[in-house]
Amino acid sequence: MNSAGFREIDGTKTPLSKDSAIGVSVMTLSSDGGKLTLSTGETRLTLYRITSGLEGLEWNATGTTLLHREDILSLSQKTSLSDVETWGAAIDWPGAGHAKMVMFRLSDSSFTGFLISTPGASTLVRQMEFHLLSGPRRRSFQ
Numbered sequence: 001m002n003s004a005g006f007r008e009i010d011g012t013k014t015p016l017s018k019d020s021a022i023g024v025s026v027m028t029l030s031s032d033g034g035k036l037t038l039s040t041g042e043t044r045l046t047l048y049r050i051t052s053g054l055e056g057l058e059w060n061a062t063g064t065t066l067l068h069r070e071d072i073l074s075l076s077q078k079t080s081l082s083d084v085e086t087w088g089a090a091i092d093w094p095g096a097g098h099a100k101m102v103m104f105r106l107s108d109s110s111f112t113g114f115l116i117s118t119p120g121a122s123t124l125v126r127q128m129e130f131h132l133l134s135g136p137r138r139r140s141f142q
Helices: 069-076
Strands: 002-009 012-015 025-029 035-040 043-049 086-093 097-107 110-117 122-131
Touching (some): 043 097, 069 097
Antiparallel strands (some): 002 012, 002 122, 035 043, 043 086, 110 122
16 A cells, blocks of 8 residues: 655655555565565566665655654664665656665564655655555554
8 A cells, every 4th residue: 555655846745645545465575585576466576685774765754744764763673774674676667657666674564665756857755555464453554
């Protein structure tokens, strides 16, 4: 589900509508942890381990509902962004063009990610959530 996002043009951020549609994705982590494959319908993306974690990623969440750096550290129970397990790749995304997709682990059963693109003179950032489902569980997003 796309839980938050914004479009920034000339320093002004406009929130994107929340897309709470729930889809089914299959995530596969390679045995060495170097590749995270995300399959949704007929789309398959392979993201590669970023050894520096989220340390080098820029997303300005100020004034938005996106996760801030402090939120991620608290939720992942890490003390440094470089310790947050992260995978990423440059991809072409329908409607956004060339983009950077990153996924990071928040817990044993949840991943969050950002899709960051720069179509035209704007910056577009979308936040996605992925939760492991194995039988019934309470879902915070319902």
